[in-house]
Amino acid sequence: MIDNSVVEDINRIIKVHGTNQYGDPLFRVVFSDDQTERRNGIYEDYSGDIYVKTVKEIREVKKYPWVKAKWILERWASGEISHHPSLVSDKNGVFICVYVFQDINQNYLPPLLKVTEIVISNLLHPRMKSEALAQDKEILSKEEKIEVDKIEEEIIIQSDELASKDSKSRRESMSVGYTKEKI
Numbered sequence: 671m672i673d674n675s676v677v678e679d680i681n682r683i684i685k686v687h688g689t690n691q692y693g694d695p696l697f698r699v700v701f702s703d704d705q706t707e708r709r710n711g712i713y714e715d716y717s718g719d720i721y722v723k724t725v726k727e728i729r730e731v732k733k734y735p736w737v738k739a740k741w742i743l744e745r746w747a748s749g750e751i752s753h754h755p756s757l758v759s760d761k762n763g764v765f766i767c768v769y770v771f772q773d774i775n776q777n778y779l780p781p782l783l784k785v786t787e788i789v790i791s792n793l794l795h796p797r798m799k800s801e802a803l804a805q806d807k808e809i810l811s812k813e814e815k816i817e818v819d820k821i822e823e824e825i826i827i828q829s830d831e832l833a834s835k836d837s838k839s840r841r842e843s844m845s846v847g848y849t850k851e852k853i
Contacts, residue, residue, distance in 0.1 A: 672780045680783050687790055690746045697790055699781050702740050705733035708758040728758055741781040743769040743789055
């Protein structure tokens, strides 16, 4: 697990992106298991496997029960866009998860400042659709060129291998290519 001082440094650095009207940063990195929120709801109480009662009340519950033991980048959302009837908020707004530090298989990844800054930059300065399409075309074009180059290289290698096995071939060696010998 990562040292909390690293996360404190990340949070100190990303505070440059601003604060809300309450002085809280607009972005913060937090540990998923430490985050709770107060929710109004209907809860079933159990003692072990034995049902005890159903209660309608406000309870402090895990904020991210589906994210276990991972770091999260959160963004402040004002009450106008984050209001939910079951959520009890102290400041007319909440922090919401915008990124979980995990790989494609949902394995733990440590929080990194570089990754945090990239996510924040993309949130604060989203690409225009035309810009995204142009960049996607450029990436595809580069990927296609790499693929074509790889296929050409495979053909040359296979051709060289065949030429070295064919005693009637006019090739000098596997790596030189065709000879300039006249027929």
